[in-house]
Structure formats: C-alpha cells, structure tokens
Amino acid sequence: MFYIADLHTHSHYAGATSKSLNLETLYQWALIKGIDVVSTGDFTHPAWLKELQEKLQPAGNGFYTLKRLPPLNVLPGIKASERTIYFCLSVEVSCEYMINNRKYRTHQLIYAKDFEAVHYINTALSKYGNLTLDGRPSLQLQSHELFKIVLDIPRAYFVPAHVWTPWCSSIGAMEGHDSLSDCFKDVATELFAIETSLSADPLMCRQYDELDGLTLLSNSDAHSPRNLGREVNLLKTELGYDAMFNAFKTKQGFAGTYELFPQKGKCYNTGHRDCGVSIDADKITGNICAVCGKPLTIGVSHRVQQLANCKAVKENIQPFKYVLPLPEIFAELLNIKSDTPLHTVSVAKAYTKAIAYFGNEFDILHKVALEDIQRYYPKLATAINRLRNNEKQAVAGYDGIYGRINFFNEYELNEKQKQLALFG
Structure with a gap:
C-alpha cells in the first residue's frame, strides 16, 4: 500500500519546542496533512516515555496507535478525511565531543520497534548524559560510538539527522566532520540512510559520492505540531515497522520524498543574520562578515559545493516532489x-x-x-x-532566517x- 511517514518530531519536553506538542496534536495534524506514520520523538525522556506507555497501544505491526482518539479541534471548524494514524518510537540525540581541540556536535536519530528496545537504548545512553534534562539529550559520546551501541540492540535503527545543516550535523560546516567516514569511522559502511535537512534536496545530495547508495530521508523535524509534514517519506510497501525499514535499506518499496524547496530552509545561503548579510554559494569570497568582521554561518548550498566531488547523474537521483x-x-x-x-x-x-x-x-x-x-x-x-x-x-x-517562496x-x-x- 502507499503511505506517508514523517519520522523526525519532538515532544514538549525538548528544548525550543511548543508547549502544545503532544501525541494528541500530532495525531490531529497528521490527519490534516495526510500523514500515516508519525514518530514520537524524545523517548529517552522519562516523563515523555511514561506518557507514551500510558497513551499508546501496539498496533500489531511494530507501530502504535492512540488508545483514545482526541476530537479534531486544533483549528476551529477543521474537518479532514478519516485515516488511522500510527506512531513510531523515536528519539533525536546530540553527540558532543572534542577531537584534537575541535568541538563536534552532531544530532542522530534512533528508532525502536517496541518499549523493550527503548529500555535497552535508554539504559545504555544514561551512562553518557542526563536523560531527564531534555527530550533531545546531550551525550558525551562520539557519533560512531553511539552508532555501535544502536547496532547491538535488536529492532533498533540509526539514521544521521539533517546531515547538511551548519550546526548539529554529521557533515555540517560549523560543527561536523568533513566526511561520513571520518564521523562514523569503522561502522560508516553500516549506514543505510541519512536525513537530508530542510535546506537540501536529492539533487544537491547526489553531488557528494559518499551519499551514493544511501536512502535520502526527509522529515519535518517538527518543533511545533503545525510544522508536521514540512518534509515526508513516501512508501509503497506493507505498512509496518520492519517493512518500512527494509524499504529504506533496500530501496524496494521506497517511493521517494516530498521536499520543501531548499531555498525556503533557514540554512540554505551563507550569511550573518545580525547584519542582514546573505550570500549565494557562487559569490562567496571568504567566511568573514564584511559588515562586522564576525564569522559567517556557512550555508548548506556552500557546504555542498565544498564537499561536492561528482556531478549529479539523473539516473541516480531518487524520486521526489517539492512541497510548500x-x-x-x-x-x-x-x-x-x-x-x-x-x-x-x-x-x-x-x-x-x-x-x-x-x-x-x-x-x-x-x-x-x-x-x-x-x-x-x-x-x-x-x-x-x-x-x-x-x-x-x-x-x-540564511543563518536561521527562513527563505520565501512565491508563485x-x-x-x-x-x-x-x-x-x-x-x-x-
């Protein structure tokens, strides 16, 4: 069957998120948007995990459904077509570490099929950071070390989050590595997918050959329920946890993505928001703001150019359509x-x-x-x-300011x- 999945969300326990971000509002906006599978986010946080266990019930396919469905009331008078909304257990974590006096901070996504797997994950991660402080916990753990932990846990999967963003990403310009192999070292070959980011699309990604063979996932990274579905994944396979991840691993049953226009993303151009400086990638002459002399934030389009080592071949670009x-x-x-x-x-x-x-x-x-x-x-x-x-x-x-798209x-x-x- 055809279904749509948004696999990067948060709860109200994560920093810089809406107080209204909960299972009930995610359910309602999934109905309105037309999404079938939504990630829970934040399962490492004890209070959110308690809420997940109280409100969700197994659907028999590795996903979960709400025990009690809320009324559709997030917008006055809103009505949407009925559909079953499934939840996939997930969390985004922040790996923070120093190598040769350079600070790295990378965000990674972890998925679990059931609460038993969640327990094993939380027990392992609690050794490296305080899981009660934030729904997106900070861990004193290198990216490849986290990946090895997840690889050893049955029914759990690992996907690098928004890999192109300047901050908090595996190969981002400001806090990331210069290659996936440098970030994930001896387990880099175990990667089967990456999440691109709101400021990148498959055309951009295929200019960098380390992404060849990997499935390019796109998700909303929703910090408020209304932002659900800014980007999503399309599947034509059995609706279930195992079938979905098998599609991501083999590309059999993976039908592509709906992509936000990358220029709309708040990290596309290089720039400095305090000075209103935004620079196209082909016009950059340095990394210092000409107005104030402070460092520029290197945008995704520039970062892609920095790492690009091949020309995107049409046959290698996975299916996608733009959305706004x-x-x-x-x-x-x-x-x-x-x-x-x-x-x-x-x-x-x-x-x-x-x-x-x-x-x-x-x-x-x-x-x-x-x-x-x-x-x-x-x-x-x-x-x-x-x-x-x-x-x-x-x-x-650029630099945290969203772009504009007009028709x-x-x-x-x-x-x-x-x-x-x-x-x-």
Missing part, C-alpha cells in the same frame, strides 16, 4: 505578510475550508486534479500547478486582487 505548506500558499494569494499565516483569520478560514473540501493537505498539493481545484478556487489551481512544475521565485534563507509576481497579484472571490 498550504497556509503559505494561501497567504500569498490573500496578500498576507506573516511568518505564521495560520494565525491570521483569512488564511485560517481559507485553509480550513480547503481541507474540508479535499480531505487533506498533501492530496491538494499533489493528488487532486487541477481541474477540480480550478472549479473550487482558480487562483489556487494556478499556484498548485506552478508548485508541481517547480515554477517559483525564491529568496533564500506569483506582484503584478499578477495586484491585477487580479479585485477579482479574487474565495470559495464562490
């Missing part, structure tokens, strides 16, 4: 300037009606026929058509603004 959160598309259509468009009444109203009409967000972005959207809302059909054909204008993100120029929007008649 539907509220951001409505914000452009309604001429709303906001970093949180769903907080505005007009965008929330348009989004709620569209979900009720078509069932879920991913169906609107890539499945619903354009003529059906055209009958519903002509301008939305134009935007969706341009999304599906990668016809966009982009202002790239219309100002003339088009201003000329047609008076003609917009939402939903008939």
